Amino acid sequence: MKLLFGTGNQMKFDLMKKRLKKLKDIELISPKDLNIKLDINENGKTAEENAIIKAKAYYQVARIPVITEDAGLYIDKFKKTEQPGLYVKRVNGKDNLSDEEILNYYIEMLNKYNGRSLAHYYSGVCVIDSEGNVFSDTIDETEFLLTVKKCKKVNLKGGILEPISYDLDAEKYFDKRTEEEEEFHYKELDEKYREMVKKHILKK
Secondary structure, eight states: OEEEEOOSOHHHHHHHHHHTTTOTTOEEEOGGGGTOOOOOOOOOSSHHHHHHHHHHHHHHHHOSOEEEEEEEEEETTSOGGGOOBTOTTOBTTBOOOOHHHHHHHHHHHHHTTTTEEEEEEEEEEEEEOTTOOEEEEEEEOOOEEEESSOOSSOOGGGOTTGGGEEETTTTEEGGGOOHHHHHHHTHHHHHHHHHHHHHHTSOO
16 A cells, blocks of 8 residues: 655655555655645644644645654753754754754753753654544654763764764664664654554554
8 A cells, every 4th residue: 555655855754664664565655756745834833733734735635645744852951941842953043053053052051951851752643544534643752861962973964963862772872873773762653653554544
């Protein structure tokens, strides 16, 4: 069964394809495969609301099963007004900062809280089946440590905050994890995604 992943981000598509590879009955396709290009106003207040908005937009055009996602970040020690939430890249109302500037902002903020804090991402996911029924959920991801001490060799290609994100199980910075260690960190999240697809798309 073809399942459209509503994203224009190739890295996210590759990750989703890897996440769902155990579902042999699913063929994940991208908007590019269907010559679909949408400009969606993601104005939801939560990651789940944004996932629903995107899923409905793609389903309306494609009329095949769709999966979409969005994510936010919660940092334990930050005040409510300081939480990045859906806007990890927005700093003091600015959206046009460089990756290095954004990274330095989080380091400065963490310095206000003894240089470290537990944190976790939360994912909003939505699937729409072939009949147009909408199913969604918010999934808390595995906790990790944010620290002002950057890994020795900074690589921003994997993600803006990866050089200061520390995997508590692997005892390594995100940038330094092996593929197996990364899979272990996301195993519960990945399984919840697969369960949603099995239940609502494959009807198993």
